[in-house]
Amino acid sequence: MRLELFGHPFSSYTWKALIALYAEGIAFTFRMVDGEHPENGQAVQSAGPLGKFPVLRDGGKLVFEATAIIEHLSNHHAAAGALIPADPDAALTMRMVDRVFDNYVMDPMADAVGEYLRDGKNPDHARVEEARGKLERSYAWLEGWLASYPQPDHVTLIECAAAPSLFYADWVHPIGEPYPRLRQWRAHLLQLPPVARCVEEARPYRPFFPLGAPDRD
Numbered sequence: 077m078r079l080e081l082f083g084h085p086f087s088s089y090t091w092k093a094l095i096a097l098y099a100e101g102i103a104f105t106f107r108m109v110d111g112e113h114p115e116n117g118q119a120v121q122s123a124g125p126l127g128k129f130p131v132l133r134d135g136g137k138l139v140f141e142a143t144a145i146i147e148h149l150s151n152h153h154a155a156a157g158a159l160i161p162a163d164p165d166a167a168l169t170m171r172m173v174d175r176v177f178d179n180y181v182m183d184p185m186a187d188a189v190g191e192y193l194r195d196g197k198n199p200d201h202a203r204v205e206e207a208r209g210k211l212e213r214s215y216a217w218l219e220g221w222l223a224s225y226p227q228p229d230h231v232t233l234i235e236c237a238a239a240p241s242l243f244y245a246d247w248v249h250p251i252g253e254p255y256p257r258l259r260q261w262r263a264h265l266l267q268l269p270p271v272a273r274c275v276e277e278a279r280p281y282r283p284f285f286p287l288g289a290p291d292r293d
C-alpha cells in the first residue's frame with residue numbers, strides 16, 4: 077500500500093520527513109493538513125497526543141514525530157544505512173545531533189515565531205530575546221561541531237533535521253559572521269535537490285511567516 081504523509085509544505089517538521097522521502101525516492105501521497113481537508117486533520121489528531129504533524133501512514137500504522145518517521149523509512153523503505161547508519165555507535169551520534177537540531181534550534185525558533193503568532197503587534201520581547209540567545213549558543217556549538225563533521229555525499233537524518241531548522245532559524249535570528257562554517261553549510265543544504273524542492277513548495281506560503289519572510293533564499 078502506498079505511503080501517505082500528512083503535513084503542510086510550510087511546516088519545518090514536515091520538511092524534515094519530506095527531505096528523507098525525496099532523497100530516497102520513496103513513493104508517497106502527500107495529504108495536506110489545512111482547513112480545506114478536515115479529514116487529514118482528523119488523521120493527524122488521531123495519531124499523537126497533541127495532534128502535530130507530520131504523520132506517516134504506512135498501511136494500518138500511523139507514525140508521528142518526524143524523527144520516528146525517518147527511523148521508520150530507514151527500517152522499511154530506504155536504502156540500507158542511507159538515512160541512519162547500521163553501526164550502533166555512529167547511529168547514536170547521529171541521533172544525538174538530531175536532538176540538537178530539534179531541541180536547541182527548532183524549539184527556540186518556534187518559540188520566537190510563536191510569540192509573533194500569539195500577538196504580532198505586541199510580542200513578549202523578553203521571550204523573543206531569550207529564544208535568540210538560545211539560537212546564538214546553538215550556532216556557536218554547531219560551528220565547532222562542523223569542524224569535524226564529515227559531510228556525506230547523501231542525505232542522512234542529520235541533513236533532514238538541519239536543513240529546515242537552520243532555514244527558519246536564520247530568518248528569526250540570522251547566523252552571523254562569527255559562524256562561517258554554519259553559514260556555508262546552510263547554503264549547501266538549501267541547494268541539495270530534496271531540500272531545494274521543499275524550499276520551492278513552501279515559497280507560496282512565505283507571506284504567512286509571522287515575523288515577515290526576508291527577501292532571500
Ligand SMILES: N[C@@H](CCC(=O)N[C@@H](CS)C(=O)NCC(=O)O)C(=O)O
Nearest residue numbers: 087088089090128129130141142143
Ligand atoms: N516533535 C514534533 C513536532 C511537530 C510540530 O511541532 N509540528 C508543527 C508544524 S511544524 C505542528 O504540528 N503545528 C500545529 C500544532 O501545533 O497544532 C515532530 O518532531 O514531529
